[in-house]
Amino acid sequence: MTFPRSTTGSIFRFTLGLAAASLCANALALDMPKRKSGLWEITTSMEGMPKGMGPIQHCIDQNSDNLMQQEAEKTKQQCSAMDIKQQGDRITIHSVCKLETTTTTMDAVFTGAFDSAYRGELKTKFNPPLHGMAESKMTIAAKWLGACKPGQKPGDIVMPGKGNFNLDDAMKKKNEPKR
Numbered sequence: 001m002t003f004p005r006s007t008t009g010s011i012f013r014f015t016l017g018l019a020a021a022s023l024c025a026n027a028l029a030l031d032m033p034k035r036k037s038g039l040w041e042i043t044t045s046m047e048g049m050p051k052g053m054g055p056i057q058h059c060i061d062q063n064s065d066n067l068m069q070q071e072a073e074k075t076k077q078q079c080s081a082m083d084i085k086q087q088g089d090r091i092t093i094h095s096v097c098k099l100e101t102t103t104t105t106m107d108a109v110f111t112g113a114f115d116s117a118y119r120g121e122l123k124t125k126f127n128p129p130l131h132g133m134a135e136s137k138m139t140i141a142a143k144w145l146g147a148c149k150p151g152q153k154p155g156d157i158v159m160p161g162k163g164n165f166n167l168d169d170a171m172k173k174k175n176e177p178k179r
Helices: 005-025 062-076 167-174
Strands: 038-046 056-060 079-087 090-099 102-113 117-130 133-146 156-159 163-166
Touching: 062 167, 163 167
Parallel strands: none
Antiparallel strands: 038 056, 038 133, 056 156, 079 090, 090 102, 102 117, 117 133, 156 163
16 A cells, blocks of 8 residues: 555654653663764665665764653653563554544654664554544664764754754754744
């Protein structure tokens, strides 16, 4: 099944954001290591979507993780359930959250050494279906490449064929009071 780009883009961002937010928001409670500062390569694929644009590169530091943790706290407020368990290098997440008028139920499994490489498999169900989508399956693979490239600053994301932007700046701007 193939979905319209606008629908899959919103769902993709929400699912990826929820997974990242879940990990970051509960990192301290689980005593997990933070991501290593430097350049990370992140590859995602979603069942039913055409092959992606290729891996993105994300330059991070401790402040980047802290900003994501703050965003995670906001995302958690939309959730009636958030169960995260860690066993060795395996983290399982079960969440039930609201997205627009839909209840999303996500089950995810992340494995790996979160300071060098990890992989995640996420299954999300939408009730009622969100823009016609009843479920999604996504895979995320991330690996640490080394130091950020010259001229990059923390938060910079490089997307092949789509340009660059700074996630940290976007999150800060989103949280500024409206005038």
